[in-house]
Amino acid sequence: MESKKKEKERLERERLEREAAEAIEKQKQYEAEMELRAVQLLESGKIIAFYDKVIFSYHQDHKLLREWAVFTACTNLPDFKLNEINSYMTNWEVNLINPTLQNVFAFSPEILQLIEELKEFLLFPLETVSVETIKQIGMIYHEFKEKQQEYLDRSTYDIIRDLTKYFDPEQGIFDMTESIEAITFSIYGNIFAQPELIGHEYEKLKFKFKIPESIVELRGIYRLLKTEYDHYSDSSNSFFAPGVNNALKRSIEGWEKKKAESRCQRAELHSPEVPEDEKPQTKIEDGSKSTNGSPDKTTENLNRGESTKGSKAPGPGDSDDDNLDSQYRKLAKDLEDLEIMSSPMRGRARKRANRKRDERAVDESSEIEDAEGEGVEGKPIGDEEDAEKSRKKEEDDSKPGEDERDRESKQPGEKDAEDDDGRASTKQEGSGSGSDEETSKSKSASRGRSPEKKEKSKSKSKSTSESRSRSKSKKQSTSDIKKEVKVKKKSKSPEPRQKTEAELAKERERTEKAQFIPKLVKYELNLRNYSILGGVFHFNWIEIPPQPKDRGHWMLHMIEPDQNLEEIIFAADYVPPTQEMQEAKKTPEEMEREAKKQEEELQKLVLLDLKVPRTALWFEPPIPVLWDPVRRFWSTDGFYDIRFNEDQLHLTLRTSKFGIIGLGHNRYFKSKELKQLILFVGILRAATTIKNQHIIYCIQIISRIFSNLPYQSFELKPAGKNRCVFSLMAAMTAIEFTFENELVCVSSLQNVSNSDVVEASVLNKYMRPRHLIKALRYHGLDVFPELDSYAYVDGVLLKHIETEEHMYQCMAVLSPSYNFHWSRWNLLAGRERMVFQMRERLGTTTPGNYQMILNTPAKCSLIACTEVSPNFSEEPIENSQYHADLLHLAMTVASDDAKNVMREASPHFIETVRILVTSVRPVSFS
Template sequence: MRSRLFGCHRSCTRKPQLPKHKMPPKSPPKKSASSTKSSGKPPKKPPSAKLSKAEKEKLQKEEEERKLKEEEEARKKAEEEERERLEKERIEREERERLEREEHERHDMEMADLNAVLDNVDSAINSQEEQRRANAKWERYMKCDGSPDPTVTQDINTYMSLWREDKDNSEIKTVLQDSRQLLALIGELEFLMSDTPEGELSESDLGRYRQTIRDLQELLSYKLDEATVDMLKKATAEADIESGNLQKVSKLDDIIVMLWANLNKNPRFKSFEFPGEGFTFELPKPLATADVGIRVIKTAFDHLSPHCRTFYPRKKKVDKSAAPEEEEEKKEEEDTKDGEEGEKEGEDEEKPLDADDEDAKSVASGRKSTTSAAGSTREKEEGENEGKEGEEKGEAEEGEEKEGEGEDKKPTTAEAEEEEELLELDEDVIDLRQFSPLGGVMYMELLQLPPQPVTARGWSIVEVVDENLRRIPYPGEPEDLKKLGATLTLATPAEEKPVAKEASQAQMLLEGPPKDGAAKEGAEGEGEQPAQPEGEAAPPAPVQPTYITPPVGVTIKLPSTVAFYEEPQPARWSWSGKHWRLDGFTDIKYDEENKTLSFKTNTFGLLTVIQDSHLNMPFQSWEIRPRGNNAALFTIIAAIVELEIEIKDDKCCLSQPEDTPELDHLRKKWMAPKDLVKALRAAGVNIFPEPDSSKFVSMTKKDEEAEMLTYRCMAMTLPAFAFSWSKWNAEAGEDRIVMQAAEHLEDEPVNEDDWCCYVQSVRRAKKLKINEFSEEFSVDHAEGSELRSNMYHMLTDSASEKARERIQAANFRFLHCAGELIRATRLFTYS
């Protein structure tokens, strides 16, 4: 029953089965005619079929015709391209020739126009300066304040004699008050010598002014010594209650006198700091028990460095023997250059686009030929000692010339002579062309105390001694130090580090005489006489005792008005050599956070702190842009610091950086460009190269004539144009000056898209096709621009009417101030 049910169920649900049969095989799809045509290839014949000879020849002929057709088309295309290239070159050549011809026609006229503009500014400035000097001279003549005229010998001699003989006013306060007038007289003479145009002061007047300055400096030193003696005589009465020693500080303006007298003679004395003056000294034990005093005079001025032989730039001299030959060579070069110029007039097609290259090179080569035999001469020092040194050097040079007679000698170049001069200097001697003393000078001296008054039974007894200030040389003779009560330590032979012969004598005293064998060996090795027997041996020479003079510790608080961008170095003055030296210091430590410099020295004397003068060179970039009428903003990003200098009329001031407290005393202080240069250098920020700075810093050598012409043109167009540094200046060569310029009439930063590159050479100026973002440098001029003889006409001719009006209406004082500041930085050479 169940099977039926299930079977019925299956029969009802099973699908009907179709009869099984085989399907026919699928035939491959046939290619349509359209697909065959689209492929572009003839249908392949079955492999059994072969091409006939006629068919092969036909196919080969068709292939050759196709190749010939392609070659003909390529030839026609190349010919067309060549015709286009030649046509383009012809158009460019004709355009270039037209521009050069036009520039050549108006070159003399444009240069005459530029010289007239510059002469007007120079004459106006010269007239103003002459009037200022005349007014100052009249005001000095009419001055009735009792101060003498330092230029009148009789007046200044009377002033110095009266002050030297005045013994009643020897107090330190009175001396400092009187020194204010003396320093003003020195400053007046220095300003007079620097402000007077070259040639207006005779050599005799200059020598007389320099001698007057030295006499005034000597008088100031004499009066300070006199006041110091007066204070030391009263040391006991003015001693400090706690320490029992004299501790006195007197200061006025640029002079600070610190005096300490060892009245207590406490052997446990370690160090003393003058409160508020940032000067700490640590005496060694022998001096802590001696009748000595310490005087420190800090001055904000430096009267010593001008006496160094390395203070002034080394002057170059021309070898007279080589001068005639160079003149002949120069004439020949000029003749050949004239001939070449005549030939080049007919060869304009082969002349390069930058036509001023050859002119610039010829000018540069002519200028180099006149300076190639230039030599350097040592700066003559003043005084009798310097004259003797000059005579000795002259005799030595004459001796060298005599020794070299008969030999073929080439003229010595300036570089070789300067190197020989530098080799004569000791390695510890400071070259003031490379380094600068900063923060003034410190006179630290060890003094002998005069006898102090003794009070007994109502009487004050004082020993009368010499009134002069007695300085103690340190290290000095042990007998002199013992007289002061100093307890010196005897040095051992090992500490003395004597020579070999002295060491053997000391060893004989300590260990006994050497053995006979050793004595014989030593005698034979030294080539001396044979050793004598013991009975006949001479007694050894007595060894002189040697005492140790330990160093003095000094800690200086660096001035708050000087920025130090590297670890400063202490230096001491050498009276014999008249120069600063680096030796004599140990344990030098610089605390940058507290701005203190500590060291140990074995000598007393004159100290200063030096820093490299070229830390901020070369510059990374610069920009100068106008800020309205007769105003501009000058930005220089130097190697370490970024500065902003504002220019307004004939004054300028430092406005940035604001995060350098050492420059707070200069910020927003308007002054003349010369005064700003001097103030920034004194503050440790030197962005003003000297003529010989190229020896100490990498630079981009540029043609001096083209460089100075560019500076003048920049200043004349600054009222309406902004200028900036260009990276192509370093790649343009010596004869080209490359910069960025843009017309700018608003007091806001210049838009980057407004800058254009310009080039100035000795011959002409032009606008370049490249910009600051181009891949490579090119001297091609910009399309639509013209060639001009100078940047002044290049910019003014393309300027707007408003820009021209602003340039013409500019004040000549502003133009001169801007030009003087730009020339002082030498932007194109040191950036």
């Protein structure tokens, strides 16, 4: 036994020594890797810094060339200098003092281009520009936007102030349409308010409306102003991610503050103070003097009291103000009495106050009589009556009445509140009726009370306190028993089930995502999750201004002082069905009656029928929203009976209001079922040789109503010198980008219906990456998620941000000679593990097999795992060395030809690849 014990101890000692030696060896290896990591990252940083330096100098030269090109082109647009922008705005305002629609249309293209450039400047300001200059440019940006809309409204007024130019006197119809590239202006009016004309169609915009019977016979102009731009969304708080504080957001806050100050100044101008000599003065009546000709003591004391409080010396009219103040105090007291009597709690307090006041008055009168009797006869008068009164009062107090029982049945906090109310009401009554004199009399009378009365009052107070203490002790004992019973019941209940690790992880994910979601009010559209596509519809009901009168040889025009549009406010009296009414079980007869009633209610709304703009790709039904100018957000309130035909892009809806209407579109993906399908198809694609079109067809059938995130796969491959192709299989479409030097274009767009307008706009059109991103977002093809997009997409895990961005930089440097591809192991690898495939690819030579890459914040390695392996393994391949990042790993295993191709690549080409791949973020969202 002892030998076995010694052998066991020896084995345990050897195991501990071996583990300690392994730990020491791992620590040494880790320290050596960290030293090597610092050296390798320094080498990679030098390569990346070289490209950054070239790009920075290029931007500086490009800025000078652009300024020279603008100068030689002699365009009207100013440079981004405050004096030039202000001069341009002044010139614009001078030319549009009397704005006509033709003049506004002539200036609009330049103004809209300048507004976009100012917005781009605020989103990406130059480091050389001062903070104050950026602030002033932000104010100018918002002023340009509001001035543009103001001139469109004033041009509308200029047209409708004289309807004879476009008016058909036989039909009583006013109809006109004018348009330029970015703005379509249409006006319709039923001038004679003919009841049979209940709607109209703006043919150019394919926009119909039908008004309810309640407003058919009301005169007005219906204006439809369709703009291809949206100057409202970037004024909303939800347009920016939580925590973002860029120049554009700061400019919104400054502009709102400036508008509030200007409104206050206008209010002061419209309400000037009345001069002192014009204020009404009232003479003092004769009744305010006493019989001997001196002023009334009450008025004199009141004036003296006001002067002692630090107020100004009495002037003319002050006595009149005092009379008004006394009347106001009396009125306030009466209102307070009514308020007290209106509620039962305050009514009881009022009764107690009245009862105390009556008892005090009785005691004072009896005490005065006692004092008078003692002074006349030498003995007290009415002692027997006082004794009988005190005896009755003691009996009444010993039996708690209704008020006493009510007070005892309440909580201590409620008792204190009632007592406070009672005391307050008593004080207010005393202050309004000379209570100071009464209290002084009662104090003097109480000093002269007999010892018998004092003993009776003491015995009465003792009896009442004892009865109250007994009742309180009983209630406390019953409440303690109830609490013990409740505690026992709670102890018998089973303990809550402990949450699993998966449930805790899900809660942590929800908590983390909640940090990225802005706080919204009811009906507010979250512009981090949705975007406004297809422009904006200004659909307004406008009042007809005074028209010119024909007086034979001359025309009479009435000029209004404020020549502004007056919108007619319309709000339909519509009651939508509640959720309980819809879920309740009903007979067929009841359902039929309910349907008829609902149809009658819907007739109270304005019916809109329109073709949604084909300039955007609608992957799901649009969400109609109305702009709230006061709270500055898009609201979903007021829209009912929404129907959308996806094939014909036809939308019908009913609205309860006129105003600025937009069409919201979901930017991201929210379906778990589609994510599971994508995983299944990805695994099937890796294991079999199924055709791509079959996969796309399956995806398209099930994900017909969803957007483009998450991605199914991605691939970045070289296509010649300073050329490469980036293919992205999104949830709804397959898109292919082609890079050439410093430009990029969309070379292929598949599986998208009604895309002819979009393809004509962006397909094979080379442009800079930021301009392409902006154009694709405008057309509804948003495959450029931001950091907070992770909160709106289910089934993805945001990777380590710094490591991921450095990895994209390395991919861009290696893109001339390496091919990168998606891996199915990436999704479940975790936050700090990025898994993808890589292989060398040069020219027309047949590429080799893919190798699996595992990239973490600490290192980048080739792992012994393939796409068809049954399980994922992090084990590196044999005889592999340590590599700090992807760039150092690729340069270690690359051939000489691949290295030469990378050296000859243009820095502008590498920067273009980096910007677009970083904007797509394929590793985090696939």
